[in-house]
Amino acid sequence: MTDKEYILKLMYAAFIDIRFASHSYDYHTCFVLSDVFHNIPLRMDQAEKGNIEYADIVTYLHKKFEERNCVFWLDNARNNITG
Numbered sequence: 482m483t484d485k486e487y488i489l490k491l492m493y494a495a496f497i498d499i500r501f502a503s504h505s506y507d508y509h510t511c512f513v514l515s516d517v518f519h520n521i522p523l524r525m526d527q528a529e530k531g532n533i534e535y536a537d538i539v540t541y542l543h544k545k546f547e548e549r550n551c552v553f554w555l556d557n558a559r560n561n562i563t564g
Contacts, residue, residue: 484535
């Protein structure tokens with residue numbers, strides 16, 4: 482799987498979890514996921530233009546999840562994606 486495909490699948494998983502969390506009033510999860518992913522489309526546009534690499538975005542995501550103490554979400558999503 483390419484880094485681009487991985488990022489897109491992580492975004493898909495994040496949107497599903499945001500939808501689920503908002504339905505159950507889990508505002509913290511909604512905030513963290515939307516905070517981490519809100520600028521990923523713009524970063525992907527930069528990667529498409531060759532200004533950055535998709536690997537840079539993957540590194541950014543790992544860093545943001547570590548800062549938010551939510552690496553467990555990323556690990557779980559990765560396991561579901563790569564299964």
